[in-house]
Amino acid sequence: MGLFTKFFSGLKKTQSKLSTEIRRIITRSPKLTEDDIEELEAALLASDMGLAVTGRIVDAVREKYESSGGKSGSVLEVAQAEVMSCLGDNTARLAKHDGLTVVSLIGVNGAGKTTTAAKLAHRVKADGGKPMLAACDTFRAAAIEQLNLWGTRLDIPVVSSNYGADPASIAHDAANSALSKGNDYLFIDTAGRLHTKHNLMRELAKLHRVIGNKVDGAPHETLLVIDASTGMNALNQAREFNKSVPLTGLVITKLDGTSRGGMVVAIQHELDLPVKFIGLGEQPDDLQPFSAADYARALFFEE
Numbered sequence: 001m002g003l004f005t006k007f008f009s010g011l012k013k014t015q016s017k018l019s020t021e022i023r024r025i026i027t028r029s030p031k032l033t034e035d036d037i038e039e040l041e042a043a044l045l046a047s048d049m050g051l052a053v054t055g056r057i058v059d060a061v062r063e064k065y066e067s068s069g070g071k072s073g074s075v076l077e078v079a080q081a082e083v084m085s086c087l088g089d090n091t092a093r094l095a096k097h098d099g100l101t102v103v104s105l106i107g108v109n110g111a112g113k114t115t116t117a118a119k120l121a122h123r124v125k126a127d128g129g130k131p132m133l134a135a136c137d138t139f140r141a142a143a144i145e146q147l148n149l150w151g152t153r154l155d156i157p158v159v160s161s162n163y164g165a166d167p168a169s170i171a172h173d174a175a176n177s178a179l180s181k182g183n184d185y186l187f188i189d190t191a192g193r194l195h196t197k198h199n200l201m202r203e204l205a206k207l208h209r210v211i212g213n214k215v216d217g218a219p220h221e222t223l224l225v226i227d228a229s230t231g232m233n234a235l236n237q238a239r240e241f242n243k244s245v246p247l248t249g250l251v252i253t254k255l256d257g258t259s260r261g262g263m264v265v266a267i268q269h270e271l272d273l274p275v276k277f278i279g280l281g282e283q284p285d286d287l288q289p290f291s292a293a294d295y296a297r298a299l300f301f302e303e
Helices: 003-010 012-026 034-046 051-068 072-087 113-126 143-154 167-181 198-214 233-244 263-271 292-299
Strands: 101-106 131-136 185-190 221-227 249-253 275-279 287-289
Touching: 012 034, 012 072, 012 292, 034 051, 051 072, 051 263, 072 263, 072 292, 101 113, 101 198, 113 131, 113 143, 113 185, 113 221, 113 249, 113 275, 113 287, 131 143, 131 167, 167 185, 167 198, 185 198, 221 233, 233 263, 249 263, 263 275
Parallel strands: 101 185, 101 221, 131 185, 221 249, 249 275
Antiparallel strands: 275 287
């Protein structure tokens, strides 16, 4: 399956609702009325595109629609171009440093951090790298078992301890192990936390401090994992986490299960944080590097 096909399949719920609604609105008459504009805005906001991005698209569509005589295809192309412009030069590559590169996965409970850590490690291995996983979520029931199951399934080593153990200590041990065994990536699965829980944010800062003392510059990536189905609430999560912990990028999971895929544009446009990967399914290969062009095309694709 090609990359665009994966994007289109994964974004089908958002695309179907959004493109169908836009075509319905703009093919009713040769002129774009204020009622049509309101409905277009509502359709874009319903996909969680956000106020700023919606405004840009509506302005561009209004201008293009009036100059083209109301051809729906041209309007969808304009919407696609505006989304690409909002996303800008988005690079999906993981950071790579000499020696060991440490990637910390953070976010709220249920966002998919454990699965994301395993899938990222799988991508590194598939590309010829030597990854290791660290089970630093010692609070959520079955989190350690879940990561160990992924490790067994993908044949990737996992460093873990007991529930209630100090996450920073586990990260330290994992870094020691990765350095001694010549691993080039260490993916740290952290416990879910809200930015308002100051004790948990201090614990995360401690983990990062400990790993930074062990590996120069670590963590080299701090990726916030966000569940796409939370829509615009995800924007608030990203905004607040970025205030507490310097983020290097975002991973948007579960895009295949929601019609609110526009939130990817809203988040990047407001926070200027790159979306590095998106989750388009449950299989290891369904975590894909983010492509602004494929994403924008998939949102407004006409079959």
